[in-house]
Amino acid sequence: MSWLEIGLDVTQAADLSFFWRADSEQGFDVLRVLVDGVEVGNSLQRSGMTPWTLERVPLGAGVHLVRFEYEKDNSVSIGGDLVRLDDIAFPPGTAIVPPPVASFTASPNPVSAGSSVTFTDTSTVTAAGTTGTAVPSYSWDFGDGTGSAQQHPVHVYAAPGTYTATLTVRDAGG
Numbered sequence: 001m002s003w004l005e006i007g008l009d010v011t012q013a014a015d016l017s018f019f020w021r022a023d024s025e026q027g028f029d030v031l032r033v034l035v036d037g038v039e040v041g042n043s044l045q046r047s048g049m050t051p052w053t054l055e056r057v058p059l060g061a062g063v064h065l066v067r068f069e070y071e072k073d074n075s076v077s078i079g080g081d082l083v084r085l086d087d088i089a090f091p092p093g094t095a096i097v098p099p100p101v102a103s104f105t106a107s108p109n110p111v112s113a114g115s116s117v118t119f120t121d122t123s124t125v126t127a128a129g130t131t132g133t134a135v136p137s138y139s140w141d142f143g144d145g146t147g148s149a150q151q152h153p154v155h156v157y158a159a160p161g162t163y164t165a166t167l168t169v170r171d172a173g174g
């Protein structure tokens with residue numbers, strides 16, 4: 001699957017517009033458009049051999065994650081077996097949301113095996129969305145084979161050792 005994601009901070013509700021042109025077999029390879037993780041329009045119509053087609057997607061004011069994804073069926077290949085996108089236009093006054101910068105603290109550190117460590121998220125999220133995939137989400141890897149999706153998790157290391165914890169933050173910016 002190929003995809004393109006754009007985080008948008010929309011100040012005034014208006015349409016996102018874009019042109020697409022499919023060059024593939026009808027109904028097998030489709031272009032999906034998702035706003036905040038929710039599919040919009042009819043992906044089955046964005047398929048087959050088509051001319052350039054203008055499509056508009058209404059966006060409300062606020063932070064949104066727009067995702068274009070192209071799912072290919074590799075068993076059949078017709079034409080270029082691709083879809084093209086062009087002239088993606090945002091509502092006036094829209095800003096692109098920059099990617100978050102992940103950071104955290106761990107306390108206490110070091111800690112005795114069997115005692116709890118509090119991880120505190122200190123990441124920079126420029127513009128937080130309030131719906132679906134635009135909402136910041138957190139993925140922790142504690143380095144001992146376990147993880148968490150909480151923003152500020154508490155973890156207990158069972159065995160002594162040195163562990164490297166990593167945090168991945170996702171939001172409308174990437």
Ligand SMILES: [Ca+2]
Nearest residue numbers: 029073076077
């Ligand atoms: Ca195909």
